[in-house]
Amino acid sequence: MGVLNRRYASRTLSHCAPPEYYGKVLKKTSDLKTNACVTSSRPVPVHVRHALQRVHPEVTAKYYGCGLVVPECLEGCQILDLGSGSGRDVYMLSQLVGEKGFVTGIDMTEDQLEMAKTYIDYHTQEFGYKKPNVSFVQGYIEALNEAGIEDSSYDIIISNCVVNLSPDKKQVLEEAYRVLKDGGELYFSDVYSSGRLTEEIKNHKVLWGECISGALWWEDLLQLAEEVGFSPPRLVTASPITVDNKELQNILGDFKFISATYRLFKIPGGASKPCQVVYDGNITGLEVGFTFDSQYTFKVNEVVEVEGEVARILSHSRFSDEFTMQPPAGPCQPCAVGPKADIVNPFELSQQRRSAVPGSSTGRCCGTQSTACCN
Numbered sequence: 001m002g003v004l005n006r007r008y009a010s011r012t013l014s015h016c017a018p019p020e021y022y023g024k025v026l027k028k029t030s031d032l033k034t035n036a037c038v039t040s041s042r043p044v045p046v047h048v049r050h051a052l053q054r055v056h057p058e059v060t061a062k063y064y065g066c067g068l069v070v071p072e073c074l075e076g077c078q079i080l081d082l083g084s085g086s087g088r089d090v091y092m093l094s095q096l097v098g099e100k101g102f103v104t105g106i107d108m109t110e111d112q113l114e115m116a117k118t119y120i121d122y123h124t125q126e127f128g129y130k131k132p133n134v135s136f137v138q139g140y141i142e143a144l145n146e147a148g149i150e151d152s153s154y155d156i157i158i159s160n161c162v163v164n165l166s167p168d169k170k171q172v173l174e175e176a177y178r179v180l181k182d183g184g185e186l187y188f189s190d191v192y193s194s195g196r197l198t199e200e201i202k203n204h205k206v207l208w209g210e211c212i213s214g215a216l217w218w219e220d221l222l223q224l225a226e227e228v229g230f231s232p233p234r235l236v237t238a239s240p241i242t243v244d245n246k247e248l249q250n251i252l253g254d255f256k257f258i259s260a261t262y263r264l265f266k267i268p269g270g271a272s273k274p275c276q277v278v279y280d281g282n283i284t285g286l287e288v289g290f291t292f293d294s295q296y297t298f299k300v301n302e303v304v305e306v307e308g309e310v311a312r313i314l315s316h317s318r319f320s321d322e323f324t325m326q327p328p329a330g331p332c333q334p335c336a337v338g339p340k341a342d343i344v345n346p347f348e349l350s351q352q353r354r355s356a357v358p359g360s361s362t363g364r365c366c367g368t369q370s371t372a373c374c375n
Helices: 006-011 046-053 057-061 088-097 111-116 120-126 171-177 205-209 219-230 246-252 308-316 319-323 344-356
Strands: 078-082 102-107 134-138 153-161 178-195 234-238 257-265 275-279 288-290 297-299 305-307 323-325
Touching: 046 088, 046 257, 057 088, 057 102, 057 111, 057 171, 078 088, 078 171, 088 102, 088 153, 111 134, 111 305, 120 134, 153 171, 171 178, 171 219, 178 219, 178 319, 205 246, 219 257, 234 344, 257 344, 275 288, 275 297, 275 308, 305 308, 308 319
Parallel strands: 078 102, 078 153, 102 134, 153 178
Antiparallel strands: 178 257, 234 257, 275 305, 275 323, 288 297
Protein backbone atom coordinates (compact mmCIF):
# COMPACT_ATOMS: atom_id res chain seq x y z
CA MET A 1 0.00 0.00 0.00
CA GLY A 2 1.11 3.63 0.02
CA VAL A 3 0.26 5.08 -3.35
CA LEU A 4 -0.90 8.68 -3.36
CA ASN A 5 -1.55 10.61 -6.51
CA ARG A 6 1.14 13.13 -7.42
CA ARG A 7 -1.21 15.31 -9.45
CA TYR A 8 -3.63 15.46 -6.55
CA ALA A 9 -0.83 16.10 -4.09
CA SER A 10 0.55 18.93 -6.19
CA ARG A 11 -2.86 20.56 -6.56
CA THR A 12 -4.32 20.10 -3.09
CA LEU A 13 -1.68 18.91 -0.71
CA SER A 14 -3.82 19.84 2.29
CA HIS A 15 -6.44 17.31 1.18
CA CYS A 16 -4.37 14.19 1.49
CA ALA A 17 -2.08 12.47 3.92
CA PRO A 18 1.57 13.45 3.40
CA PRO A 19 3.55 10.89 1.40
CA GLU A 20 5.72 10.27 4.46
CA TYR A 21 2.67 8.89 6.28
CA TYR A 22 3.47 5.47 4.83
CA GLY A 23 7.18 5.60 5.49
CA LYS A 24 7.63 7.82 8.54
CA VAL A 25 4.39 7.82 10.56
CA LEU A 26 3.38 4.22 9.84
CA LYS A 27 6.38 2.13 10.72
CA LYS A 28 4.43 -1.05 11.45
CA THR A 29 0.87 -2.36 11.30
CA SER A 30 0.23 -1.59 14.98
CA ASP A 31 0.56 2.15 14.24
CA LEU A 32 -2.76 2.13 12.37
CA LYS A 33 -5.77 3.82 14.06
CA THR A 34 -8.44 1.69 12.34
CA ASN A 35 -8.60 -1.86 11.03
CA ALA A 36 -9.31 -0.64 7.49
CA CYS A 37 -5.87 -1.66 6.30
CA VAL A 38 -5.61 -5.00 8.03
CA THR A 39 -9.09 -6.52 7.71
CA SER A 40 -9.44 -9.91 6.05
CA SER A 41 -12.52 -12.12 6.01
CA ARG A 42 -11.45 -15.12 3.98
CA PRO A 43 -9.70 -18.25 5.26
CA VAL A 44 -6.16 -18.50 3.94
CA PRO A 45 -5.57 -21.61 1.80
CA VAL A 46 -2.74 -23.82 3.02
CA HIS A 47 -0.52 -23.25 -0.02
CA VAL A 48 -0.94 -19.48 0.31
CA ARG A 49 -0.23 -19.57 4.02
CA HIS A 50 2.93 -21.50 3.30
CA ALA A 51 3.98 -18.91 0.70
CA LEU A 52 3.37 -16.07 3.17
CA GLN A 53 5.50 -17.77 5.79
CA ARG A 54 8.46 -17.74 3.42
CA VAL A 55 8.37 -13.96 2.96
CA HIS A 56 11.05 -12.16 4.97
CA PRO A 57 9.68 -10.99 8.37
CA GLU A 58 10.78 -7.40 7.85
CA VAL A 59 8.85 -7.20 4.58
CA THR A 60 5.75 -8.59 6.29
CA ALA A 61 6.04 -6.14 9.19
CA LYS A 62 5.74 -3.22 6.76
CA TYR A 63 2.57 -4.61 5.17
CA TYR A 64 -0.57 -2.43 5.46
CA GLY A 65 -3.09 -4.19 3.18
CA CYS A 66 -6.85 -4.34 3.84
CA GLY A 67 -7.39 -7.91 2.71
CA LEU A 68 -5.65 -10.99 1.36
CA VAL A 69 -5.46 -10.45 -2.38
CA VAL A 70 -4.74 -13.84 -3.87
CA PRO A 71 -6.64 -14.80 -7.01
CA GLU A 72 -6.61 -18.38 -8.23
CA CYS A 73 -5.02 -20.22 -11.16
CA LEU A 74 -1.75 -18.30 -11.23
CA GLU A 75 0.89 -20.63 -12.67
CA GLY A 76 2.85 -18.88 -15.41
CA CYS A 77 0.87 -15.65 -15.15
CA GLN A 78 2.14 -12.10 -15.54
CA ILE A 79 0.86 -10.13 -12.52
CA LEU A 80 0.96 -6.41 -11.70
CA ASP A 81 0.57 -5.29 -8.08
CA LEU A 82 -0.72 -1.71 -7.81
CA GLY A 83 0.73 -0.04 -4.73
CA SER A 84 3.02 -2.93 -3.87
CA GLY A 85 4.45 -1.23 -0.79
CA SER A 86 7.01 -3.37 1.02
CA GLY A 87 6.53 -6.17 -1.50
CA ARG A 88 4.86 -8.77 0.71
CA ASP A 89 2.19 -9.70 -1.82
CA VAL A 90 4.69 -9.61 -4.70
CA TYR A 91 6.97 -12.11 -2.97
CA MET A 92 4.04 -14.30 -2.00
CA LEU A 93 2.74 -14.30 -5.58
CA SER A 94 6.26 -14.91 -6.88
CA GLN A 95 5.99 -18.41 -5.49
CA LEU A 96 2.51 -19.03 -6.85
CA VAL A 97 3.26 -18.01 -10.45
CA GLY A 98 6.47 -20.06 -10.48
CA GLU A 99 9.66 -19.40 -12.43
CA LYS A 100 7.77 -19.11 -15.71
CA GLY A 101 5.57 -16.35 -14.32
CA PHE A 102 6.48 -12.80 -13.36
CA VAL A 103 5.25 -10.27 -10.81
CA THR A 104 5.77 -6.52 -11.06
CA GLY A 105 5.16 -4.19 -8.14
CA ILE A 106 4.56 -0.46 -8.65
CA ASP A 107 4.57 2.11 -5.87
CA MET A 108 5.40 5.79 -5.47
CA THR A 109 6.83 5.60 -1.95
CA GLU A 110 10.62 5.47 -1.99
CA ASP A 111 10.94 4.01 1.52
CA GLN A 112 8.63 1.13 0.66
CA LEU A 113 10.32 0.45 -2.68
CA GLU A 114 13.72 0.46 -1.04
CA MET A 115 12.50 -2.11 1.46
CA ALA A 116 11.05 -4.30 -1.29
CA LYS A 117 14.13 -4.19 -3.52
CA THR A 118 16.46 -4.98 -0.62
CA TYR A 119 15.12 -8.52 -0.42
CA ILE A 120 14.99 -9.52 -4.09
CA ASP A 121 18.13 -11.65 -3.89
CA TYR A 122 17.06 -13.12 -0.56
CA HIS A 123 13.75 -14.38 -1.95
CA THR A 124 15.25 -15.57 -5.22
CA GLN A 125 17.53 -17.87 -3.23
CA GLU A 126 14.81 -18.79 -0.73
CA PHE A 127 12.50 -19.92 -3.52
CA GLY A 128 15.27 -21.78 -5.39
CA TYR A 129 14.94 -19.71 -8.57
CA LYS A 130 17.81 -19.26 -11.02
CA LYS A 131 16.90 -15.62 -11.52
CA PRO A 132 14.39 -13.18 -10.00
CA ASN A 133 10.83 -13.35 -11.29
CA VAL A 134 9.88 -10.03 -9.67
CA SER A 135 10.62 -6.36 -10.27
CA PHE A 136 9.68 -3.11 -8.55
CA VAL A 137 9.15 0.21 -10.29
CA GLN A 138 8.36 3.68 -9.02
CA GLY A 139 5.24 5.19 -10.48
CA TYR A 140 1.61 6.16 -10.09
CA ILE A 141 -1.39 3.92 -10.46
CA GLU A 142 -3.20 6.55 -12.55
CA ALA A 143 -0.28 6.80 -15.00
CA LEU A 144 1.08 3.32 -15.59
CA ASN A 145 2.22 4.35 -19.06
CA GLU A 146 4.69 6.80 -17.53
CA ALA A 147 6.22 3.89 -15.62
CA GLY A 148 6.67 1.95 -18.86
CA ILE A 149 3.72 -0.42 -18.39
CA GLU A 150 2.61 -1.40 -21.89
CA ASP A 151 -0.83 -2.15 -23.30
CA SER A 152 -2.21 -5.67 -22.89
CA SER A 153 0.84 -6.88 -20.96
CA TYR A 154 -0.62 -8.52 -17.84
CA ASP A 155 -2.91 -11.44 -17.12
CA ILE A 156 -3.88 -10.21 -13.67
CA ILE A 157 -3.72 -6.96 -11.73
CA ILE A 158 -4.04 -6.98 -7.96
CA SER A 159 -4.41 -4.09 -5.54
CA ASN A 160 -4.63 -4.11 -1.78
CA CYS A 161 -6.07 -1.04 -0.02
CA VAL A 162 -4.69 1.38 -2.60
CA VAL A 163 -7.37 2.58 -5.02
CA ASN A 164 -9.10 4.51 -2.22
CA LEU A 165 -6.01 6.72 -1.98
CA SER A 166 -6.49 8.03 -5.50
CA PRO A 167 -8.87 10.94 -6.17
CA ASP A 168 -9.26 9.81 -9.80
CA LYS A 169 -10.51 6.28 -9.43
CA LYS A 170 -11.90 6.12 -12.94
CA GLN A 171 -8.43 6.84 -14.33
CA VAL A 172 -7.05 4.01 -12.20
CA LEU A 173 -9.61 1.63 -13.68
CA GLU A 174 -8.93 2.89 -17.21
CA GLU A 175 -5.21 2.29 -16.84
CA ALA A 176 -5.82 -1.16 -15.41
CA TYR A 177 -8.10 -1.99 -18.34
CA ARG A 178 -5.47 -0.75 -20.79
CA VAL A 179 -2.61 -2.89 -19.50
CA LEU A 180 -4.66 -6.08 -19.03
CA LYS A 181 -4.64 -8.68 -21.76
CA ASP A 182 -7.98 -9.76 -23.23
CA GLY A 183 -9.54 -12.08 -20.68
CA GLY A 184 -7.45 -10.49 -17.93
CA GLU A 185 -8.65 -9.72 -14.42
CA LEU A 186 -8.46 -6.88 -11.93
CA TYR A 187 -8.70 -8.56 -8.52
CA PHE A 188 -8.56 -6.06 -5.71
CA SER A 189 -9.44 -5.43 -2.10
CA ASP A 190 -10.33 -1.93 -0.96
CA VAL A 191 -12.38 0.21 1.39
CA TYR A 192 -15.92 1.25 0.47
CA SER A 193 -18.44 3.54 2.14
CA SER A 194 -22.18 3.30 2.67
CA GLY A 195 -22.69 6.61 0.83
CA ARG A 196 -20.85 9.52 -0.79
CA LEU A 197 -18.62 11.10 1.84
CA THR A 198 -18.73 14.72 3.03
CA GLU A 199 -15.97 17.18 2.20
CA GLU A 200 -14.93 17.26 5.87
CA ILE A 201 -14.23 13.54 5.81
CA LYS A 202 -12.54 13.69 2.42
CA ASN A 203 -10.20 16.44 3.62
CA HIS A 204 -9.14 14.76 6.87
CA LYS A 205 -5.43 13.90 6.70
CA VAL A 206 -5.43 11.05 9.23
CA LEU A 207 -8.51 9.47 7.71
CA TRP A 208 -6.80 9.68 4.32
CA GLY A 209 -3.82 7.80 5.65
CA GLU A 210 -6.11 5.26 7.28
CA CYS A 211 -7.78 4.51 3.90
CA ILE A 212 -11.10 5.99 5.02
CA SER A 213 -11.38 9.48 3.46
CA GLY A 214 -10.86 8.19 -0.06
CA ALA A 215 -13.37 5.36 0.22
CA LEU A 216 -15.63 5.05 -2.78
CA TRP A 217 -19.36 4.57 -2.36
CA TRP A 218 -19.70 0.94 -3.36
CA GLU A 219 -22.46 1.67 -5.87
CA ASP A 220 -20.18 4.11 -7.70
CA LEU A 221 -17.74 1.27 -8.37
CA LEU A 222 -20.41 -0.51 -10.39
CA GLN A 223 -20.97 2.57 -12.52
CA LEU A 224 -17.27 3.30 -13.08
CA ALA A 225 -16.53 -0.29 -14.08
CA GLU A 226 -19.28 -0.19 -16.68
CA GLU A 227 -18.05 3.12 -18.09
CA VAL A 228 -14.49 1.80 -18.44
CA GLY A 229 -15.55 -1.44 -20.13
CA PHE A 230 -15.07 -4.04 -17.42
CA SER A 231 -17.54 -6.81 -16.76
CA PRO A 232 -19.87 -6.09 -13.81
CA PRO A 233 -17.83 -6.35 -10.57
CA ARG A 234 -18.15 -9.69 -8.79
CA LEU A 235 -18.06 -9.37 -5.00
CA VAL A 236 -15.82 -11.98 -3.38
CA THR A 237 -15.67 -11.05 0.31
CA ALA A 238 -16.74 -8.24 2.61
CA SER A 239 -15.71 -7.42 6.19
CA PRO A 240 -16.82 -4.54 8.42
CA ILE A 241 -14.29 -1.86 9.34
CA THR A 242 -14.08 -0.60 12.89
CA VAL A 243 -12.81 2.80 14.04
CA ASP A 244 -11.71 2.70 17.67
CA ASN A 245 -10.72 6.36 17.90
CA LYS A 246 -13.60 8.40 19.39
CA GLU A 247 -12.53 11.65 17.75
CA LEU A 248 -12.55 9.98 14.34
CA GLN A 249 -15.88 8.32 15.10
CA ASN A 250 -17.47 11.72 15.73
CA ILE A 251 -16.21 13.00 12.37
CA LEU A 252 -17.51 9.97 10.50
CA GLY A 253 -21.00 10.14 12.00
CA ASP A 254 -23.42 7.60 10.50
CA PHE A 255 -21.20 6.56 7.63
CA LYS A 256 -20.23 2.91 7.62
CA PHE A 257 -17.21 1.38 5.95
CA ILE A 258 -16.34 -2.04 4.68
CA SER A 259 -13.33 -3.86 3.29
CA ALA A 260 -14.42 -5.68 0.15
CA THR A 261 -12.71 -7.73 -2.52
CA TYR A 262 -14.00 -7.51 -6.09
CA ARG A 263 -13.03 -9.14 -9.36
CA LEU A 264 -13.45 -7.33 -12.68
CA PHE A 265 -12.72 -8.95 -16.04
CA LYS A 266 -11.74 -7.59 -19.43
CA ILE A 267 -13.89 -9.79 -21.64
CA PRO A 268 -15.95 -9.32 -24.81
CA GLY A 269 -19.36 -7.75 -24.33
CA GLY A 270 -22.65 -9.18 -25.45
CA ALA A 271 -25.53 -11.16 -24.09
CA SER A 272 -25.02 -14.67 -22.75
CA LYS A 273 -27.41 -17.38 -21.68
CA PRO A 274 -27.20 -19.33 -18.43
CA CYS A 275 -24.86 -22.29 -18.66
CA GLN A 276 -24.10 -25.45 -16.72
CA VAL A 277 -20.43 -25.88 -15.90
CA VAL A 278 -18.28 -28.50 -14.20
CA TYR A 279 -15.15 -27.58 -12.25
CA ASP A 280 -12.34 -30.01 -13.12
CA GLY A 281 -10.39 -29.56 -9.86
CA ASN A 282 -7.02 -28.77 -11.42
CA ILE A 283 -6.29 -25.40 -9.78
CA THR A 284 -3.40 -25.68 -7.34
CA GLY A 285 -4.59 -25.73 -3.74
CA LEU A 286 -8.23 -25.95 -4.80
CA GLU A 287 -8.46 -29.57 -5.79
CA VAL A 288 -11.71 -30.13 -3.89
CA GLY A 289 -13.58 -26.92 -4.60
CA PHE A 290 -13.27 -23.35 -5.80
CA THR A 291 -15.10 -20.32 -4.44
CA PHE A 292 -15.35 -17.92 -7.35
CA ASP A 293 -17.24 -15.16 -5.54
CA SER A 294 -19.89 -14.62 -2.88
CA GLN A 295 -22.53 -16.29 -5.06
CA TYR A 296 -20.76 -19.24 -6.62
CA THR A 297 -18.79 -22.09 -5.11
CA PHE A 298 -17.83 -24.92 -7.45
CA LYS A 299 -17.13 -28.42 -6.19
CA VAL A 300 -15.22 -30.92 -8.29
CA ASN A 301 -17.28 -32.85 -10.82
CA GLU A 302 -20.57 -31.25 -9.80
CA VAL A 303 -22.67 -29.48 -12.39
CA VAL A 304 -23.59 -25.92 -11.44
CA GLU A 305 -25.86 -23.64 -13.41
CA VAL A 306 -24.36 -20.16 -13.71
CA GLU A 307 -25.85 -16.94 -14.97
CA GLY A 308 -24.84 -15.70 -18.41
CA GLU A 309 -22.32 -13.13 -17.16
CA VAL A 310 -20.41 -15.73 -15.16
CA ALA A 311 -20.52 -18.12 -18.11
CA ARG A 312 -18.87 -15.45 -20.28
CA ILE A 313 -16.17 -14.85 -17.67
CA LEU A 314 -15.36 -18.53 -17.26
CA SER A 315 -15.20 -19.13 -21.01
CA HIS A 316 -13.15 -16.03 -21.93
CA SER A 317 -10.62 -15.86 -19.09
CA ARG A 318 -7.75 -17.98 -17.76
CA PHE A 319 -10.42 -20.19 -16.13
CA SER A 320 -11.56 -21.56 -19.51
CA ASP A 321 -9.30 -24.60 -19.17
CA GLU A 322 -10.46 -25.28 -15.61
CA PHE A 323 -14.14 -25.86 -16.42
CA THR A 324 -16.06 -28.14 -18.71
CA MET A 325 -18.96 -26.34 -20.31
CA GLN A 326 -21.90 -28.61 -20.99
CA PRO A 327 -22.53 -28.90 -24.76
CA PRO A 328 -24.70 -26.04 -26.00
CA ALA A 329 -26.56 -28.30 -28.45
CA GLY A 330 -30.09 -29.32 -27.60
CA PRO A 331 -32.83 -27.69 -25.54
CA CYS A 332 -32.01 -25.85 -22.35
CA GLN A 333 -33.37 -27.92 -19.47
CA PRO A 334 -31.73 -26.74 -16.24
CA CYS A 335 -32.39 -29.01 -13.31
CA ALA A 336 -31.75 -26.33 -10.71
CA VAL A 337 -31.82 -22.57 -10.61
CA GLY A 338 -28.54 -20.92 -9.64
CA PRO A 339 -28.18 -17.58 -7.85
CA LYS A 340 -29.94 -14.66 -9.49
CA ALA A 341 -27.83 -12.06 -11.27
CA ASP A 342 -28.68 -9.49 -8.62
CA ILE A 343 -26.26 -6.85 -7.41
CA VAL A 344 -24.74 -7.91 -4.10
CA ASN A 345 -24.60 -5.20 -1.42
CA PRO A 346 -21.30 -5.73 0.45
CA PHE A 347 -22.73 -4.39 3.71
CA GLU A 348 -25.62 -6.82 3.54
CA LEU A 349 -23.29 -9.67 2.61
CA SER A 350 -21.08 -8.95 5.61
CA GLN A 351 -24.10 -9.00 7.91
CA GLN A 352 -25.39 -12.22 6.39
CA ARG A 353 -22.02 -13.92 6.73
CA ARG A 354 -21.78 -12.99 10.40
CA SER A 355 -25.13 -14.65 11.07
CA ALA A 356 -24.89 -17.47 8.52
CA VAL A 357 -24.92 -21.10 9.48
CA PRO A 358 -21.44 -22.65 9.00
CA GLY A 359 -21.25 -24.84 5.95
CA SER A 360 -23.96 -23.09 3.98
CA SER A 361 -23.30 -23.20 0.25
CA THR A 362 -23.70 -20.83 -2.65
CA GLY A 363 -24.42 -22.02 -6.21
CA ARG A 364 -26.70 -25.04 -6.56
CA CYS A 365 -25.59 -28.27 -8.19
CA CYS A 366 -27.34 -30.73 -10.43
CA GLY A 367 -26.75 -34.23 -11.75
CA THR A 368 -23.87 -34.89 -14.09
CA GLN A 369 -26.21 -35.96 -16.89
CA SER A 370 -27.97 -32.58 -17.11
CA THR A 371 -28.44 -30.80 -20.40
CA ALA A 372 -27.26 -27.21 -20.61
CA CYS A 373 -27.69 -24.18 -22.78
CA CYS A 374 -24.83 -21.68 -22.80
CA ASN A 375 -24.74 -19.98 -26.19
